[in-house]
Amino acid sequence: MTPLLEARRLVKHYREVKAVDGVSFSIPKGVCFGLLGPNGAGKTTTVEMIEGILPPTSGETLYLGSPIDERFRNDAGIMFQSTALQDYIRVNEALRLFQSFYRRTRPLEELIERCALGEFLDRDVQRLSGGQRQRLLLAIALVNDPQILFLDEPTTGLDPQSRRNFWQLVHDIKKERKTLVLTTHYMEEAYELCDEIAIMDHGHIIAQGTPRALLKKHFDNAVISLPADHVPDSLDPHPDSIHRSNGQVEILSEDINRSIRQLVEQGVSLAQMQVRSRTLEDLFLELTGHDLRG
Amino acid sequence: MGLGRFSTVLQARNREFLRDRMALSWNIVLPVLIVIGFAFAFTSDNKDIFKVGVHGQEDRNGGFLDTEHIQFIPVSDIPAAVTKVERHQLDMLMDLAEERYWINGGSAKGYVLEKLLAASELKLARQTVSGEEIRYVDWLIPGVLGMNIMFSSLFGVGYVIVRYRKNGVLKRLKATPLSAFEFLSAQVASRLWMITLVTILVYAGTNLMVGFRMNGSYVTLLLVLLAGTLSMISLGLIIAARLVNEEAANGLLNLISWPMMLLSGVWFSLEGSPEVVQHFALLLPLTHITTAARAVMIDGAGVLDIGLHLLVLMLMTVIFMTIGARSFRWE
Numbered sequence: 001m002t003p004l005l006e007a008r009r010l011v012k013h014y015r016e017v018k019a020v021d022g023v024s025f026s027i028p029k030g031v032c033f034g035l036l037g038p039n040g041a042g043k044t045t046t047v048e049m050i051e052g053i054l055p056p057t058s059g060e061t062l063y064l065g066s067p068i069d070e071r072f073r074n075d076a077g078i079m080f081q082s083t084a085l086q087d088y089i090r091v092n093e094a095l096r097l098f099q100s101f102y103r104r105t106r107p108l109e110e111l112i113e114r115c116a117l118g119e120f121l122d123r124d125v126q127r128l129s130g131g132q133r134q135r136l137l138l139a140i141a142l143v144n145d146p147q148i149l150f151l152d153e154p155t156t157g158l159d160p161q162s163r164r165n166f167w168q169l170v171h172d173i174k175k176e177r178k179t180l181v182l183t184t185h186y187m188e189e190a191y192e193l194c195d196e197i198a199i200m201d202h203g204h205i206i207a208q209g210t211p212r213a214l215l216k217k218h219f220d221n222a223v224i225s226l227p228a229d230h231v232p233d234s235l236d237p238h239p240d241s242i243h244r245s246n247g248q249v250e251i252l253s254e255d256i257n258r259s260i261r262q263l264v265e266q267g268v269s270l271a272q273m274q275v276r277s278r279t280l281e282d283l284f285l286e287l288t289g290h291d292l293r294g
Numbered sequence: 295m296g297l298g299r300f301s302t303v304l305q306a307r308n309r310e311f312l313r314d315r316m317a318l319s320w321n322i323v324l325p326v327l328i329v330i331g332f333a334f335a336f337t338s339d340n341k342d343i344f345k346v347g348v349h350g351q352e353d354r355n356g357g358f359l360d361t362e363h364i365q366f367i368p369v370s371d372i373p374a375a376v377t378k379v380e381r382h383q384l385d386m387l388m389d390l391a392e393e394r395y396w397i398n399g400g401s402a403k404g405y406v407l408e409k410l411l412a413a414s415e416l417k418l419a420r421q422t423v424s425g426e427e428i429r430y431v432d433w434l435i436p437g438v439l440g441m442n443i444m445f446s447s448l449f450g451v452g453y454v455i456v457r458y459r460k461n462g463v464l465k466r467l468k469a470t471p472l473s474a475f476e477f478l479s480a481q482v483a484s485r486l487w488m489i490t491l492v493t494i495l496v497y498a499g500t501n502l503m504v505g506f507r508m509n510g511s512y513v514t515l516l517l518v519l520l521a522g523t524l525s526m527i528s529l530g531l532i533i534a535a536r537l538v539n540e541e542a543a544n545g546l547l548n549l550i551s552w553p554m555m556l557l558s559g560v561w562f563s564l565e566g567s568p569e570v571v572q573h574f575a576l577l578l579p580l581t582h583i584t585t586a587a588r589a590v591m592i593d594g595a596g597v598l599d600i601g602l603h604l605l606v607l608m609l610m611t612v613i614f615m616t617i618g619a620r621s622f623r624w625e
Binding site (some may be wrong): 052070076080082084085091 | 298299302303306309310314388458461462463464466468469470471474600625
């Protein structure tokens with residue numbers, strides 16, 4: 001079956017800088033595809049090439065098997081990382097303006113309700129809060145009832161509450177079997193929303209798969225962390241991996257039961273002990289050797 | 295071309311213009327203030343000197359040309375000088391070759407000069423003309439209207455579209471089925487419509503406050519202003535086509551508009567300036583707007599009289615618009 005969207009060996013060079021260096025992937029219909037990576041990894045450049053906004057240096061993007069054209073622009077909903085609307089336009093006017101561009105549209109009342117815009121329909125868009133603004137931009141991206149929806153770092157800069165609200169909106173959209181392309185540098189967001197992820201660094205995809213499969217493939221261990229002063233300098237037998245930092249000791253364990261038994265036998269206090277699974281954050285560190293936000 | 299898209303973009307742009315109170319008031323208040331300012335500055339006619347145009351051999355003047363406190367100005371074009379007598383720009387005109395002189399029946403200075411001439415040994419035949427005085431403000435109004443159109447068109451299209459490009463408005467529009475042609479024609483139509491409204495307001499407002507001459511047809515004047523506005527908007531489109539930086543756009547727009555304002559005869563006549571300057575001025579749309587509007591308002595010129603100016607403005611519009619639209623990039 002033809003994938004909904006396919007990127008083939010996309011390359012973008014800015015003079016000496018290779019922002020994106022040979023990226024390929026395909027996105028089946030109904031999937032939420034996440035593009036992850038730190039700032040500057042090439043996520044936005046990749047997405048903007050797919051969207052037909054940036055011409056690639058080489059490579060191509062196919063939508064339903066054909067190059068990006070008018071049909072794609074009618075079918076795609078796009079929420080850029082930073083979208084400006086013209087000055088002195090009100091929320092309801094912006095919705096109607098964008099609605100007029102498309103042949104097939106969703107009823108505005110439905111979008112207004114879904115994105116909770118009702119309370120500030122007559123407000124100038126310059127005077128919206130961060131969360132309100134993102135909801136309006138999402139509503140605009142949905143105005144043509146898109147087959148494929150692009151969200152480029154949609155929750156960057158939002159407070160935790162607004163971020164959770166936004167995630168709920170995305171969940172609702174996913175229920176309609178829409179295809180989504182999401183870029184983010186929040187691993188938590190990717191884990192929450194994406195069915196499949198590609199991790200980018202320095203213009204390349206360095207890992208790809210479902211979040212669970214990726215974690216399973218790279219990690220067969222969990223992390224036990226304890227206050228450093230509870231743990232003596234030498235443990236017997238010595239664990240395979242132990243890190244000390246910021247007053248904490250982190251022990252990587254392939255067998256939690258055995259490790260805890262061992263700690264108890266050696267008289268280590270388990271007060272304030274935390275056990276957690278490995279996260280995408282850890283995976284990124286493992287794959288690239290540097291921190292995700294760095 | 296989708297008429298629906300065109301009209302929603304047009305309306306959105308109109309609203310943006312009308313809601314930007316600061317810019318709007320500048321568009322209306324500034325030209326009115328300029329005109330009122332000049333009207334007051336020139337009400338007390340402080341030309342305490344008599345101006346006499348002289349044509350022909352100056353040696354046979356019977357000593358009249360030695361009279362003090364009279365400025366004698368050599369004249370080559372008799373009909374043009376006669377017009378100046380009609381408008382009180384010359385107090386008297388003497389043609390020494392044909393032994394005649396012209397005087398404006400309604401001019402006090404002309405009366406005094408005529409008495410002086412009669413007292414001298416120079417005997418010339420009397421010719422009278424009539425005509426009301428052309429105040430500086432009458433002469434200035436068409437130029438100020440043209441200048442306002444120029445600034446509003448260049449900045450309203452050039453600067454605004456560059457700002458749209460810089461802050462990502464254009465990028466968002468590019469991601470929709472809206473075509474560049476639909477977008478640009480809506481911008482042009484919106485600006486044309488808004489400038490026409492503002493110009494009518496400014497005209498009415500200044501006329502109410504200082505009252506000026508309008509000897510021609512309003513339809514003809516409107517035609518000049520529409521053709522002029524279109525040519526200026528098209529010039530703005532060239533600036534808007536590629537620039538990404540507002541400051542660069544601002545600089546470039548100032549670089550175009552200020553010399554144009556000074557060299558198009560808005561504030562002072564270019565009659566006495568070097569030929570090079572006069573030729574160069576013909577390349578500027580504002581020269582044609584000002585000259586044609588002045589001809590309509592002061593001389594009552596008809597469409598045919600100013601046809602050449604209209605033609606030049608339309609030609610400029612076609613050229614500028616082609617360049618601007620062809621080189622336009624969303625990003």
